[in-house]
Amino acid sequence: MKRPAKNVATDRNFVVALARGLDVLRAFRPNDGLLGNQEIAARTKLPKPTISRLTYTLTKLGYLTPVPRFEKYQLAPAAMALGYAALANLGVKHLSESFRDELMRQTGGACAVGARDRLSMIYFGQSKSSLTVGVQLDVGSRIPIATTAMGRAYFWALPPEERAQLLREFREHYGHRWSKMRDGLERAGEMVARHGFVISAGEWQDDVHAAGVAMTLNDGTGPYAFNCGAPAFRFTEDRLLNDIGPRLLTMVRNIEAALGGAAAPQSKKLDSKKIKSGGKVARIVEGL
Template identity: 45%
Template sequence: MNEELETLKETLPGKDRKFVEALSRGLDVLRAFSQGAVVMGNQDIARITGLPKPTVSRMTYTLTKLGYLSYSPQLEKYQLDSGVLALGYAYVSNLRVRQLAKPYLDEFARTTNTSVGLTCRDRLSMIYVENCRPAETTSLRMDVGVRLPLATTAAGRAYLAAMKEEERSHVIAALKDRHPENWDELEAGLARSFDDYATHGFCLSLGDWDRNVNAAGVPLFLQDGTLMALTCGAPSYLVSEEKVKNQLAHQLAMLARDVERLGV
């Protein structure tokens, strides 16, 4: 069973009469395509989700009929269809904080010569909903929809640091289950990040996610209670660890406060 697909379920009460299991399974099938493969057969999806293959077959048939998946007879495999795109576009285009924050992110990217992004959490990942970078920069391109791991990225660490303790403990337990082979290293990195956040108000990822990338992250608190994260980063040959620690991270924290003052 894929632990990331089960994270939210683990936080639910044992018996929740309002919880529709069939709908949950259908969404798990769609989420399976976020694991990296563009096209998958029912057997691939069953392996990723842990669902029985007959259940997967019914789900993929239904999702194809509804326009969320398309089927290739030649490959005998499925891929995401335009119905999913429409939902994602509706979310991003109507995200008010993205619309209001974009000029601020553009200016930050231009003046710091870094890639700066607005991210939200999806289970054990952070997802870019906006990314701005200088026009002349070709490296560290992070398009909308790109996923980042929670434990090793600045955005993920900042989000975790700002979460309520009870919810964070559930997520960290899921991370531990998903990464047993290197959990000690990941846990140490998270502990350092939580200390940084408590002391400075930001988190760092200095080669932890990608050994060639230095980045900072800060949480973003919206008025409706939504928690997001801002992150900025660049290749290490362009931005040193010292610059990230002593300059960019502090500037990013100020950017977050500016965005929060927009009243979103």
């Protein structure tokens, strides 16, 4: 989910208690198993007494199951049903499956589709096989926006106002690490302008290379983003640029056509003067 753009301290319509309860549910990650109040407090940055009241309430409502022996909790079926209902309503996931499977077979890479969750992208559909054994991600996995191909493609598909807000969140969250990440985002913007796709070659994890393409639909949903990745030895930078990226771009445009969407605006070619260092792309990443 996206973080609210308004200052919640002055937004009279914002229900803080509800937001905190959802943050508790969000604290549970794939393969976590059990979490205690102290672990949830550390992840949510909320006081432990507040967490105790929230976990008690969520237990009474059926969203958490207590495990008294360990003094911890696990997600209950009611909470998981929310996620499954959301997935069931994502037509992008189901319609893109055959396209993703075909690209996986053609390239030997894992192909996924995701959407934003705060400063991360969360996978809600993935196609992989025994050939992609080096890719340790699955549905529900989160990857950072700023350093991954999927995330960077998503970033450059955002409307200017949302992109500016996300830039502010990046600067606040990453601190001294932001400068290097900003350079990567700038390069990604230039690549989208030239080619319609982005790549990340070892910028998130040393041994993972991937290409990314965003998709925006006419009905106002999205942006979503797709990636195709593999271990670095399988997807060299040259192959990403000349084979994987173009294939992924074609796949996403075919999915858009099947869903009745329109090509995302970031695929347009920019004037060559605007993509030089200090040009339009650089100013956007600087948040100007």
